[in-house]
Amino acid sequence: MAINEGAEILSEFSKTVDTIRGRLPAKLHTPLIGIVCGSGLSGLAASIRDKVEIPYDEIPGFGRSTVAGHGNALAFGLLGRDGIPVVAMLGRFHPYEGHPMSTVVYPIRTFALLGVKNIIITNAAGSLNPKIPVGTIVTIQDHLALPNLTGHLNPLLGPVLPAPFDTRFQPISTAYSFSLRKIAFRAAHELQFPRSALTEGIYAWVSGPTYESPAEGRFLRNQGADVVGMSTIPEVVAAKHAGMEVLVLSLVTNMVVIPDKYRSAREEVDAEIAGIPLPPVIEEEVTHSEVLEVGLAKGDDMRKLVEKIIELLG
Numbered sequence: 001m002a003i004n005e006g007a008e009i010l011s012e013f014s015k016t017v018d019t020i021r022g023r024l025p026a027k028l029h030t031p032l033i034g035i036v037c038g039s040g041l042s043g044l045a046a047s048i049r050d051k052v053e054i055p056y057d058e059i060p061g062f063g064r065s066t067v068a069g070h071g072n073a074l075a076f077g078l079l080g081r082d083g084i085p086v087v088a089m090l091g092r093f094h095p096y097e098g099h100p101m102s103t104v105v106y107p108i109r110t111f112a113l114l115g116v117k118n119i120i121i122t123n124a125a126g127s128l129n130p131k132i133p134v135g136t137i138v139t140i141q142d143h144l145a146l147p148n149l150t151g152h153l154n155p156l157l158g159p160v161l162p163a164p165f166d167t168r169f170q171p172i173s174t175a176y177s178f179s180l181r182k183i184a185f186r187a188a189h190e191l192q193f194p195r196s197a198l199t200e201g202i203y204a205w206v207s208g209p210t211y212e213s214p215a216e217g218r219f220l221r222n223q224g225a226d227v228v229g230m231s232t233i234p235e236v237v238a239a240k241h242a243g244m245e246v247l248v249l250s251l252v253t254n255m256v257v258i259p260d261k262y263r264s265a266r267e268e269v270d271a272e273i274a275g276i277p278l279p280p281v282i283e284e285e286v287t288h289s290e291v292l293e294v295g296l297a298k299g300d301d302m303r304k305l306v307e308k309i310i311e312l313l314g
């Protein structure tokens with residue numbers, strides 16, 4: 001990267017930070033905790049006090065989320081008994097919307113420059129694991145990121161950026177903070193959530209926007225993934241790269257369609273010819289409305305959990 005390109009990037013980020021701080025009272029200038037709200041989960045920010053919202057289109061460098069269930073503003077304010085300064089993205093940018101990776105992770109890098117030390121990233125996800133039903137919250141302990149491995153969508157591809165984003169080879173084996181994951185379970189215990197409400201698992205990242213074919217779902221399951229989604233991993237990579245402690249909470253909004261047996265057109269025709277009555281067949285499909293519905297129904301549990309985690313962190 002040319003020296004002046006690095007200087008341009010830094011000057012864009014400093015415009016972003018100056019614009020944001022120019023809109024906030026001093027007590028909110030340095031949020032310690034960042035939150036990313038997944039599909040249908042922008043209610044997570046409902047209990048932020050002394051809230052100041054800044055629309056994305058008024059922040060230099062920010063994109064615009066075009067996905068139903070995602071807002072387009074940062075919410076700053078205080079959370080928890082001790083009034084910890086926080087910032088929440090009320091909606092995120094997904095690569096499948098056409099955003100370049102630099103835009104997808106721009107808010108995360110902005111969080112780092114504002115002073116965020118711990119980030120709680122949430123998402124809606126499909127379950128690949130029959131033991132993890134709809135409505136469960138999954139604390140992510142690892143990921144399988146096919147788009148990272150195949151070389152198109154890793155947010156760290158490209159020239160090394162200026163400090164503090166200047167690590168070339170970023171290890172990712174400890175991206176999911178063990179201490180934050182423990183705090184999540186402690187929080188669930190203090191909230192008296194049933195044991196089954198929060199579990200641990202591995203998130204597979206796919207680019208979307210198609211939901212998985214049965215063969216793709218089976219493949220991901222066989223590789224050890226528990227849930228699958230179309231976001232989060234670029235944010236995790238950028239947050240780790242920027243030195244943050246990362247916690248990811250996935251809300252299971254649907255089961256990925258992985259039938260035990262394919263419906264056979266040949267067998268059905270044979271049965272029809274032989275006059276054998278066939279049982280009714282239900283062909284399942286995932287829809288974004290069902291994803292949003294579960295987000296709405298379970299959003300309050302996610303909000304309580306995030307708040308309690310922040311209280312315990314404080």
Ligand SMILES: O=P(O)(O)O[C@@H]1C[C@H](O)[C@@H](CO)O1
Nearest residue numbers: 038039123124230231288291
């Ligand atoms: O932004 P998240 O990951 O929460 O949203 C999920 C993935 C897709 O954007 C969408 C599919 O229903 O929900």
